[in-house]
Amino acid sequence: MMMQEGFVTFQTLGNGYVSPIVFYLWLIPALPIIAAGVIALLKQPKRKTASALAIGSLVISLFLSLVAFIHVISEPIMRSATAIIHANATGVLRETVNFTWIQVGAANVDLGWVLDPLSAIMLVMVSFVGLLIFIYSIGYMKHDENFTRFFCFMSLFAGAMLGVVIANSLLLLFMCWELVGLTSYLLIGFWYQKPEAAAAAKKAFITTKIGDVLFLLGMVWLFSQTGTLLFYNHGAGSIEAGALAGLLAQPAVRLGGGLTAAGAIGLLIFAGAAGKSGQFPLHVWLPDAMEGPTPVSSLIHAATMVAAGVYLIARVYPLMAAGALAGGTTTALTVVTWVGAFTAVFAALIAVAQNDIKRILAYSTISQLGYMMAGLGMGGVAVGIFHLITHAFFKALLFLGAGSVIHGCHGEQDIRRMGGLKADMPLTFVTYAIGMLALCGFPLFFSGFWSKDGILEAASHWSVARTPFYMLVFGVLLTAFYMTRQVGYVFFGYWRGGKTAHESPAVMTLPMVILALFAMGLGAIGTPAWPWFRAFLENRAVVFNLHGFAEPGLPALMIASTIVVFLGLGLGWRLYCGQAPKPEEPDVLERAVPVPWGWLRDKLYVDELYGVTVIAFYKWWARVADWLDRRVWGGAVAAVAWVFGLWSRLNRFLDNNVVDGSFDKGCEELAAGGGLLSRAQNGRVQTYLRILALGVVVLVLMLIWSSRA
């Protein structure tokens, strides 16, 4: 049932009750943004006020998110109590609040927010992880003089990210998306005096902008085809059944084999997601983004912002999956899968040969994002988003741990100059190990195992090809290997650095502990025995059922993935944790295969390729544009100016010579004439006499003639 109040429409429950939490859902992103605005007006030394505002606003947002979450969980319970069952095609309850923002002729541009299971779980995750990282930042940024600026930007980011999550309109999502990109730029370049940081911020912004241009194209196309940008508008939304049918009715786009209009729009939107989520080839900004402070890397470039791309694909999943034949898949989803799988392996390979503690984690993030995209492409929203949620927790934990290590090693970031920290920083070691095992997918007690296996299971059943499955398995091996290498360098062996390392304060370790608990426990909501997460997303009830394990092929898959994980862990252990690596010697593998190691260490030369092709092209184009501007447009302007100058000179010439000249000439002639005439007055009497006589003669003649006539 719909209710209209003024220009706002509410999609309500069957009994006409407008849930207040849905009505006030906009507060969740608004409060951190307002906090950011207030912090921006504060003077610099007011640290306590700034952090209190930021953390306080996020606490309230977390509270509201939990209220919304509980509201969504209790939906099936409430629904059964009403006589009227309000559901759309998929049986998921969505409550939306939409309003018209701009009216252009007959078309409306609407904005709005939506509360459904997907947005609810994302709200809780973003606000919770964000809150923990804010608390961590109080300790990490204590010695930085730009403390308040940091919290202002972080708060702005949190508000924008929450806005992305609840947006019901692709336009509103895009606006918050851009805001998220802006705050990412501001935070990567937080220490802007460092030229590397400023360059990294610029690179991030421009690279994601390339994706955003394509995203915008897709958005405009969608608007032109369906007339609305709202996702859900009780049947009239752009990704609801009616609009999708219209899009599918369009003739197939000539570009791709079997690509429908819906799929093409989906691919354009995927381009935007690929930029934000660091898929190949737009991944180049993520490793450089590690120039920012570690809390930034943790929150933005591990847990939330890079996940926004995955979330976007999950949001417009109906668009991408439209037109799929039974049991098959669409071209759009196939592309998403291949890109994701390739990115997963590509990034994992590069991560093996890196020596900066944060860069290893950055490439790991890129790889895991590839896993998420592949999971979305092959297994659907539940598979991909589950891995997103678990990854958010353990990757945030890993980054916070890395930050703790860096803090403890007095700013050192090269793993070859660390070592033996297991004894010096025990709490960090334990939490870091938990996160690392979760990332590798250590079986049963770590959430990463369940989420990654979900993806592998979907890959093994994929109808198009089996290659992504093998690629992803290889990626699991590599993940275990490089994480073990990293842990071996950092925590095992002996200390190779300068001053002795020290453990971090409680304000930093406490959030890490909390995250570690979640990294372990979250797996429980996604096991086949109790697939709560999938059911939650579909608003179904679910029971614990051990027979879920008895699906064909599932146990074999679980065992196979476990073997692969152990293989990777063992290999890494043997090479790096057995004998302590010496600082001055090159890496073990480097000694073995120096040339491929060199390629991997140099990031497979993607940046260099861009430098030679794209950047060189842009530089050339900029020179052409500059030449055009100076010579052609500037020349045109100069030509016009020259014409005007000519005209004015002509006018001056005319004025001086013709007008003045004629006047002067006239006067001169007059004077000359006068001079000429005055020559008749030569002062000689006889001349006068002659003229007199002549006059007399003339007179007489006249008289005679007149008398004769």
Added chain:
Amino acid sequence: MNWAFYLIAALTVAGGLAAVLLKNTVHCALALTVAFAGLALFFLQLDAQFAGFAQILVYIGAVAILIVFAILLTRGSETPKGSVFSRNWLAGLAIAAGVFAVLGWAVLHSASVLPHETAAPTVTVLQIGNALMGRYVLPLEIVALLLTAALIGAVIVALHEKEGSR
């Protein structure tokens, strides 16, 4: 038209020409005197005896002498070097020729309307005296005034200025 007329005419015209053409100014003045004399003879021939004698008395006796005096006072007695005619003498000659042409043509053309020969009048001095005192007394007085003014004026004009008033 008898031979006396032509003789006197020739004399007068020759004198006039000489007066205008000669180089030496004194010779010009003397030639002028001859012209005056010729004119006096014309007056006598025209039965205007008083006018003729008055001509001789005044013109030859006074004006010509005056002219000679003026010539001598202005160092005109030396024969001038260079031309005695002005630079554009041809223009003046042409104009004079034009005047003569007009006058001559007028005279010859109107010969038919000119009065004819009449009997010679007898004019006595008594008649002239009566006319002067009677009919022409006003012009007489005015001429007297004029002569006085001319006399005084000529004296003043030609007076040597005193040294101090320069």
Added chain:
Amino acid sequence: MTPLTGYLIVAAMLFSIGLAGALTRRNAILVLIGIELMLNAANLNLIAFWRYGPHPEALTGMMFAIFSIAVAAAEAAVGLGLVIQIHRHAHTTDLDRMNRMKG
């Protein structure tokens, strides 16, 4: 050709000669001489017309001529006095050189 015509022609000749002299001679005195000739020619005209015209007994012509003679004498006196004064100033009687009234 009647006698009158003859006299008139002679008078015209004398007049023209006098005019030519007044217009072409350099010396100022010779200009006065020319003027005297012109006046005399006019006198001859007057007398000729008196003799051959109607009513010669009215003496008009003769009187006119006599007055003309008187005035001519006065004018000659004044004119020559002027010439003498000019000669004192400019040390010349050359009319071509007297152009201080040049405009």
